[in-house]
Amino acid sequence: MNPQQSTPSHGAEQGGGSVVVVGTPIGNLSDASQRLKDVLATADVLAVEDTRTLHRLATGLGVSVTGRVVTHHEHNENARAAELLDEVRQGRTVAVLSDAGMPTVSDPGFPLVRAAAEADLTVSVLPGPSAVLAALAVSGLPTDRFTFEGFLPRKAGERAGHLAGLRDEQRTMVFYESPHRLAEMLAALRDALGGERRAVVCRELTKLHEEVLRDDLDGLLAWATGNQVRGETVVVVHGAAPAAAPEPEELVGAVEDLVATQEIKLKAAARQVATERGVSTRRLYDAVIAARAEG
Secondary structure: OOOOOOOOOOOOHHHOEEEEEEOOOOOOHOOHHHHHHHHHHHHOEEEEHHHHHHHHHHHHHHHOOOOOOEOOOOOHHHHHHHHHHEEEEEEEHOEEEEEEEEEOOOOHHHHHHHHHHHHHOEEEEEEEOHHHHHHHHHOOOOOOOOOEEEEEEOOOOHHHHHHHHHOOOOOOEEEEEEEHHHHHHHHHHHHHHOOOHHHHHHHHOOOOOOOEEEEEHHHHHHHHOOOOOOOEEHHHOOOOOOOOOOOHHHHHHHHHHHEEEEOOOHHHHHHHHHHHHHHHHHHHHHHHHHHHHHO
């Protein structure tokens, strides 16, 4: 079976409709692309979080919206999906926009995109600014591997449980948080990960008062507690340090136990333990031979 392939289209002009996931500026209108302006002007249907935000965006870009505008937010996106897919089936282009950034990423859009993909309808993307990637890029923390955690649970118990599962996460972690809950969130991070863990708070990215603060969690918590934080915030946290591998001599007993209880050969036992514990098979085997010679 061949994997499904979604081929971008231009809607009714080519006889087939499509869902277009549209990235919008996260603060600075100058980040808008020509493709964004074209979609705003030509899409048959625009599914948006807030119609007022759409009209401010279009006015700021000097674009006249000609398509039908419908609300599409966290409270109605599941119910709205069927209606929007019918528009696509009728050959129309449905542009999906959040208030800022990329839809489906901590914003409405995922149920619609999933339903369109399952129905084998065309889904394309108009990439644009992303607070996740912008914060990660400017943070100065490792970018080769990262995980996006979105907003933490609001309830203290659920939040603590979630963070406990991230204590040993070695990838850089990216979080969203509201400014009025930032101090509480940083306190929870400190309690779970330790006050010495390096982190970055990015505030008002791409906007006039953009601010990037780099410190450990203790320092950032002190800053957030002593200031009235305003604006959208993204928190980037350094991953946990890899656990140090044990010395081969510490694992001799585990190898001998395998040999005695499972009746497997020494080399096979050494290979199994070495793989599980992240040490060299050859060094572990030699350690067992040396221990036997001494005993």
